[in-house]
């Protein structure tokens with residue numbers, strides 16, 4: 001694997017091909033991931049972030065084959081989460097006196113996780129360190145993108161922005177750069193990452209992007225902490241982030257349902273048919289919640305202007321799969337999206353009202369009373385569901 005990034009900057013991270021879930025089981029990683037750590041060898045030698053704890057020993061061993069660990073002058077930790085700082089304890093055993101540059105919040109998160117009194121040097125936006133040969137590292141706090149401790153680091157002369165989690169993707173590859181991988185896969189993973197991790201922080205991100213653009217930094221390379229490095233037109237991902245953080249939506253309506261005996265599934269298909277009949281342009285997607293990956297569904301919601309949720313009534317409420325899913329949706333704090341509901345019932349039929357209340361509480365605009373269908377839909381009920389779809393399309 002080629003590891004040279006530019007001049008005296010090299011990649012010393014780890015490709016994790018078999019990772020299939022991240023943050024416990026909160027985030028599915030169908031394509032694995034990488035933990036990107038970088039080594040800068042100027043007059044001063046700097047290590048930028050590390051890798052996840054299970055790879056700590058391997059990381060330290062590989063690094064010590066590349067350089068004498070005692071030549072490291074500074075460690076920079078852009079974000080204290082264990083996927084980037086997890087190898088610190090193993091590394092710092094070898095170099096306990098080396099200063100660690102990070103934000104004040106990162107001191108708290110690193111101490112909270114590793115309970116070590118390393119030589120922390122707190123930095124703020126605009127602080128710099130001279131690393132020799134006319135080059136400097138400039139720090140930019142990125143508070144809440146996505147933890148209070150996050151920051152990015154800019155390397156002058158080489159014009160590399162080490163952006164940590166921002167602009168990243170969970171995408172395992174031996175190719176280091178964006179121009180060497182499948183563009184479609186890359187953007188799907190970048191979008192999924194944004195939708196599932198960064199959506200709640202869109203407001204903060206918008207301001208931060210404006211702040212970074214105002215700094216007028218020449219950015220030739222964006223070196224993320226997961227996935228590929230953006231060297232071919234790096235500003236393309238910055239432009240995407242500007243769009244995604246601006247209440248993003250496409251011309252898409254997504255139906256997500258769960259069912260016990262398939263009545264609600266039939267209703268979902270008929271509503272989708274009605275939407276398609278009323279509007280040939282709109283993209284309509286129908287997803288069975290219990291047969292889908294929840295993070296992929298969140299990505300579909302991210303792209304949608306309207307979301308229809310379906311659940312039969314059970315014990316005067318909704319299926320617990322749907323309740324859990326709406327909890328996840330609420331966490332993401334989506335803006336400017338519409339919703340409606342549908343579901344079969346036997347005798348009391350509370351499910352649509354329960355879903356409407358939950359979705360309203362999650363910040364969605366409810367555009368219609370839900371479609372309630374008693375027992376299994378017959379021909380007439382199916383025609384009503386098609387009409388409901390046409391009405392939703394017009395709403």
Ligand SMILES: Cc1cc2nc3c(=O)[nH]c(=O)nc-3n(C[C@H](O)[C@H](O)[C@H](O)COP(=O)(O)O)c2cc1C
Pocket residue numbers: 258259260261262263264265311312313314315316317344345346347348349350374375376
């Ligand atoms: C365990 C169980 C509990 C149910 N509780 C209710 C209820 O409280 N109120 C109601 O109207 N229907 C209730 N039903 C009936 C279902 O809502 C009805 O069978 C519906 O048609 C199922 O839709 P589905 O085919 O999409 O699963 C219950 C059904 C089951 C199996």
